[in-house]
Amino acid sequence: MRNSAIDGVRGRFLDFSESVEKRSDFDGAVRYVEDGLLLLKEGHIVWFGDWSEGRDQLLEDAHIHEYPDQLIVPGFIDCHIHFPQAEIIAAYGEQLLEWLNNYAFPAEKQYGDIAYSREMAEFFVAELLRNGTTTAAVFCTVHHQSAEALFAAAQRRNMRIIAGKVLMDRNAPPDLLDTPEIAYDDSRMLIEKYHNQGRLLYAVTPRFAPTSTPDQLAVAGQLMREYPDLYMQTHLSENKEEIQWVQELFPDRKSYLDVYEYFGLTGPRSIFGHCIHLEDGEWKGLYDTDSVIAFCPTSNLFLGSGLFDLERARKENVRVGVATDVGGGTSFSILTSLSEAYKIMQLQKQKFSAIEALYMATLGGAEALSLDHLLGNFEVGKEADFVVLDPAATVLQAKRSEKSETIVDLLFALMIMGDDRTVSHTYVDGRLVHKRE
């Protein structure tokens, strides 16, 4: 599964040399190296720069992969995805709450079977890599087996994955429910076994407020206090009926976000999926707690949830990562997700440049997941996860690329027209883990 280590990669590199404060000057931070060299050791970047400068330090037998016609970018980061929904992508005709009952819950029931969980974990991780996604924040099912299967599949490739078993003790089919006690015990067991083991990280994962009792949300908060470096991931303000339901279930809370805040579930490692219909106070709450938004373009369109207001997020200075939200989302491809994000922005007369998009998918995603000290660009010392994009993956892409006069235009076309084929090679931990057939 893991190819032998290489010493480096030569080609055209595009990344961001530094963080973009307040989401303003993306162009100033972009770094393009036309003929570059990336040197790797034990899964980390040990040198990055021009080939002309770096070539002299290569040993005679150095093993270098060369990609003269492609574009090498940091691995894509998917900030919100459901591993046990890969098989129900494109389920017809409903909006969020009916879709959960009709499609998501029945699919998730199967993951109590560890053999099925293992099979689908392999499938899921392979799909991530096929699409150039090297890090993801992943929802499993309520069954601890599903999380174990996913962590094992990621561990075999030494992928940096954030994941957690879902907490859900009401408003779902009986065989998908745990209890506050089971939620606590299973989560603790998984945290002890996987969190910070190699590159694995654990996220306390209440599905969303309507499927957890106050007691269970309290347990989630307790876990966050007991392990201060845990992640928390859930859903927030995706659909208007959902918001209405939360108000009915938690009449004492002043907003949907306030439910999570009350139970201690906001913070710099708390990732909230969707955030489409936020009230002013919720924007402020996200900023005040340094919480993070996972923007899920294909899902928001497919489920008809609404149009995410990225301009507002920029203004409020809230971190935003991009996400596929498979299986409410319709594709594992971050490129496709960025393309749909662009369309969502266009419908709102907001700008969304290819450079900002790439940032969001790489270093910006790393910041959203508080991983930017470890990955997200080609800085020396960082973990060596990167993808090779092929501007001639299809006949049409080749024609379009041929007409491109700038790297930014080329990147935009790859994003709008791209899919899994655009990713010709994916590297994780310095090793080639996917090669397009």
Next chain:
Amino acid sequence: MRNSAIDGVRGRFLDFSESVEKRSDFDGAVRYVEDGLLLLKEGHIVWFGDWSEGRDQLLEDAHIHEYPDQLIVPGFIDCHIHFPQAEIIAAYGEQLLEWLNNYAFPAEKQYGDIAYSREMAEFFVAELLRNGTTTAAVFCTVHHQSAEALFAAAQRRNMRIIAGKVLMDRNAPPDLLDTPEIAYDDSRMLIEKYHNQGRLLYAVTPRFAPTSTPDQLAVAGQLMREYPDLYMQTHLSENKEEIQWVQELFPDRKSYLDVYEYFGLTGPRSIFGHCIHLEDGEWKGLYDTDSVIAFCPTSNLFLGSGLFDLERARKENVRVGVATDVGGGTSFSILTSLSEAYKIMQLQKQKFSAIEALYMATLGGAEALSLDHLLGNFEVGKEADFVVLDPAATVLQAKRSEKSETIVDLLFALMIMGDDRTVSHTYVDGRLVHKRE
């Protein structure tokens, strides 16, 4: 280019046995033949039914293509596409009017060169076929050469194509302008040379009201009167600034549609692209004149034009075909267009079933183009254009298809996740003209 003729095709067939009046009962008209046989002769369908019934009439040396695992549907119909914009798909950052000036017009200038037009016509037709599109209504450039090149490329494959040179005598760069006289003479020349030659059909093609003087629109109307079986294609109500501009340019006309109506350009073979921001009177005008709408989902999102109101079109009983609108659209794929159409409907809380989508792409598209007496389903006597869809085109599609329990669910997944790879074979005029690599 054209393979030798075959006698028939065996496989799973899905089409519509009859027209769906008033866009209501699509399910009642759908026809699924699980093990079917389609017999062909000289480009036409001579028999269609169950394999078990048809096999006896086969000669011993009959040449039959078999597709046991695929799904065979009528060829897709694209009701609005620009041949000279294939190379500018995915041009960044603007809405309609700026996009035209910055990208479309510069690209179209190149088509005055007949060699370039010929090269791109071959490219364009190959892309149509790669995506399963067997009939399209196509805008060329202002240069008659572009139309000649396209007609020639279509004629070599005996494709049924509707096309016309663009009429444009103001508000565009000088080298893309004709005059009312040139518009008349060139159009007449092209009509005489190509209209009704084999399967080719001509469309009088004023780009849109802002780029034609009243004199030129009058010439367009004159051509429509002189050749009563011509088509007319243009744009209508795509973008709010555009509508405002039309009001300024034609202050005496009571609406955008009224400009076209005044010059005799509405009618049953008049195809209006977009129609997003129609007023009540324009809906009535489209119905009264039996005019047609080309719905362009990927373009409407990419250019941020707005959300087409399909429910209203159903209610007003106006014919609607689906269209890619390349290069404002982002894909040649009708499947992708239907997927984006679904998302547009979801955002408006409107239903759009896979069956209605397939209807719109096949028999409904044929009706929109007044070609349903010639093509659009597997009725005996019709022209033999059809495509073979592969439910296992990608690893993910294969997994999803495996979980499908109904043909409708399978079709929906193909539409939401599909792209050019989903089309494994395309037949035109009874011949295999595209086979996926």
